[in-house]
Amino acid sequence: MRVEQxxxxxxNKAGRLxxxxxxxxxxxxxxxxxxxxxxxxxxxxxxxxxNNQKAVDTLKNRGFTIGKTDVVAVEVEDRPGGLHKILEIxxxxxxxxxxxxxxxxSSGDKAVMIxxxxxxxxxxKRLTENDVHVINGSKVYTM
Amino acid sequence: xxxxxxxxxMTREDLEAVQLRRLRSTIExxxxxxxxxxxxxxxxxxxxxxxxxxxxxxxxxxxxKQDLRxxxxxxxxxxxxxxxxxxxxxxxxxxxxxxxGYTAKDVNTWAELMARSLAAGGATRGDIIHNAxxxxxxxxxxxxxxxxxxxxxxVIPVSGGNTKRQIIIMKDFGPTILTATPSYALxxxxxxxxxxxxxxxLKFKYGIFGAEPWSERMREEIERKLNLTAVDIYGLSExxxxxxxxxxxxxxxxxxxxEDHFIPEIIDPVTGEVLPYGERxxxxxxxxxxxxxxxxxxxxxDITSLxxxxxxxxxxxxxxxxxxxxxxxxxxxRGVNVFPSQIESILMEIExxxxxxxxxxxxxxNLDVLKVMVEVGEKVFSDEVKRLQKLETEITExxxxxLGVSVKVKLVEPKTITRSEGKAVRVIDxxxx
Numbered sequence: 001m002r003v004e005q006x007x008x009x010x011x012n013k014a015g016r017l018x019x020x021x022x023x024x025x026x027x028x029x030x031x032x033x034x035x036x037x038x039x040x041x042x043x044x045x046x047x048x049x050x051n052n053q054k055a056v057d058t059l060k061n062r063g064f065t066i067g068k069t070d071v072v073a074v075e076v077e078d079r080p081g082g083l084h085k086i087l088e089i090x091x092x093x094x095x096x097x098x099x100x101x102x103x104x105x106s107s108g109d110k111a112v113m114i115x116x117x118x119x120x121x122x123x124x125k126r127l128t129e130n131d132v133h134v135i136n137g138s139k140v141y142t143m
Numbered sequence: 144x145x146x147x148x149x150x151x152x153m154t155r156e157d158l159e160a161v162q163l164r165r166l167r168s169t170i171e172x173x174x175x176x177x178x179x180x181x182x183x184x185x186x187x188x189x190x191x192x193x194x195x196x197x198x199x200x201x202x203x204x205x206x207x208k209q210d211l212r213x214x215x216x217x218x219x220x221x222x223x224x225x226x227x228x229x230x231x232x233x234x235x236x237x238x239x240x241x242x243x244g245y246t247a248k249d250v251n252t253w254a255e256l257m258a259r260s261l262a263a264g265g266a267t268r269g270d271i272i273h274n275a276x277x278x279x280x281x282x283x284x285x286x287x288x289x290x291x292x293x294x295x296x297x298v299i300p301v302s303g304g305n306t307k308r309q310i311i312i313m314k315d316f317g318p319t320i321l322t323a324t325p326s327y328a329l330x331x332x333x334x335x336x337x338x339x340x341x342x343x344x345l346k347f348k349y350g351i352f353g354a355e356p357w358s359e360r361m362r363e364e365i366e367r368k369l370n371l372t373a374v375d376i377y378g379l380s381e382x383x384x385x386x387x388x389x390x391x392x393x394x395x396x397x398x399x400x401x402e403d404h405f406i407p408e409i410i411d412p413v414t415g416e417v418l419p420y421g422e423r424x425x426x427x428x429x430x431x432x433x434x435x436x437x438x439x440x441x442x443x444x445d446i447t448s449l450x451x452x453x454x455x456x457x458x459x460x461x462x463x464x465x466x467x468x469x470x471x472x473x474x475x476x477r478g479v480n481v482f483p484s485q486i487e488s489i490l491m492e493i494e495x496x497x498x499x500x501x502x503x504x505x506x507x508x509n510l511d512v513l514k515v516m517v518e519v520g521e522k523v524f525s526d527e528v529k530r531l532q533k534l535e536t537e538i539t540e541x542x543x544x545x546l547g548v549s550v551k552v553k554l555v556e557p558k559t560i561t562r563s564e565g566k567a568v569r570v571i572d573x574x575x576x
Contacts, residue, residue, distance in 0.1 A: 007524070011554075011559070037528045041553055042519075042531065063556070063558050065521055067526050
């Protein structure tokens with residue numbers, strides 16, 4: 001049920017993000033979803049791509065520090081209250097969301113959110129119990 | 144292996160007798176041949192005959208780097224130029240270059256001391272030495288080279304630079320001993336890893352690293368990444384070059400100073416007072432066998448302490464501890480003395496932090512601001528910003544706690560800090576005073 005997310009350490013310097021996207025484009029890697037968290041000095045770019053190993057190798061070769069983290073892709077009903085329903089479930093189970101961001105599937109009528117939990121197994125269990133659709137990792141990379 | 148059992152394991156009493164005899168003969172020679180020393184001795188009211196014991200040495204004034212610059216290029220030589228067979232010079236990056244000369248006998252003495260050093264660091268006749276110290280005016284390359292040949296080992300004079308080719312040579316020629324600066328050794332490890340070559344598949348057993356200060360944690364990292372036993376070597380061209388002191392691979396705890404050739408002292412860098420064993424201060428050397436370029440009480444600017452305890456390797460020569468800084472690299476940040484090496488030890492205490500850092504000092508609105516740039520490697524990286532911020536805070540707080548100085552920590556991408564092929568640039572001081 002887990003999705004492997006890559007993270008890249010970036011200094012807050014002009015052009016660094018474009019450098020990453022250009023390296024990935026050159027290597028013919030498709031970015032499926034992305035979020036950037038930053039401070040005044042540095043940023044952490046989180047990515048879901050269609051070819052993790054190739055992305056890791058290429059970026060490492062170019063001197064970037066890369067991390068891998070397991071996250072969860074959750075299907076969200078595309079109507080008012082859709083996301084709220086999921087957060088309610090998590091809240092009731094006292095599961096902390098470290099961060100989350102949206103994922104735009106190229107097909108289908110449902111929205112997809114990427115969640116980063118500390119207690120990932122517990123989170124997946126609670127969501128599934130409450131009939132929330134957690135999407136398989138292998139499916140996410142090519143959605 | 145102890146190469147020169149006679150001298151290296153001599154009793155203190157015999158050693159002191161040798162030292163006094165050689166000291167007096169050196170004093171006599173410089174007083175006859177070097178006008179600088181004549182002037183210096185006269186100004187202090189001392190004649191060569193006044194030096195009757197080793198203790199009398201402290202009556203002689205110090206010789207400083209500036210004195211060597213003032214006598215540029217050949218003013219400090221104690222023999223006619225006809226007897227000089229070799230010249231080396233310091234880089235002069237911090238001022239005018241200093242020039243040193245060697246007679247044929249000096250070159251031989253140096254080769255013997257380097258052969259002793261290589262042996263203490265684990266080398267034997269059958270070894271192949273990959274010598275990545277720079278060849279040229281810098282004493283590192285040729286120092287190791289002559290020592291290796293004197294020992295009877297095989298030396299590959301690869302010199303510095305062209306790292307990719309070095310990796311190929313290491314793979315194909317099967318060297319067993321590596322000699323390099325510690326920062327270049329780590330650079331080699333990085334480039335090897337990028338080229339998909341593991342040091343486990345290479346034949347290195349020992350590494351002899353020096354020419355810049357490094358730490359115990361850096362030793363652990365080098366030993367792990369390069370799969371060898373690493374020892375520290377010390378020297379400076381003004382005294383002879385590398386081979387003034389060497390760590391034995393048996394103890395790896397401080398560097399034996401070849402006291403039958405050099406007399407060490409530790410002084411307070413401010414008052415010039417001689418400090419007792421164990422106390423940290425500036426290292427001062429008097430050379431007692433050199434012909435062309437003897438130095439009397441030369442201030443090295445290196446900060447360390449001396450340890451007279453017996454060593455498990457059997458050598459009786461006193462040990463100097465790792466050089467922990469330079470008295471002239473010492474930064475004074477808002478009145479607090481800070482050595483880059485102290486910051487390095489604090490960084491190395493934090494799990495996963497690598498010894499790739501740089502200190503940048505600025506003066507903003509008349510206040511000193513010390514910025515500590517630390518590279519983020521995979522071990523400390525996290526997808527969560529708060530963890531990285533926690534790392535910044537931890538470093539800031541530890542420095543504040545141990546050194547009493549507030550710093551600004553900035554996390555930077557790998558390899559943004561200049562990894563020169565020779566010495567790492569640790570300090571950039573932008574203050575205009």
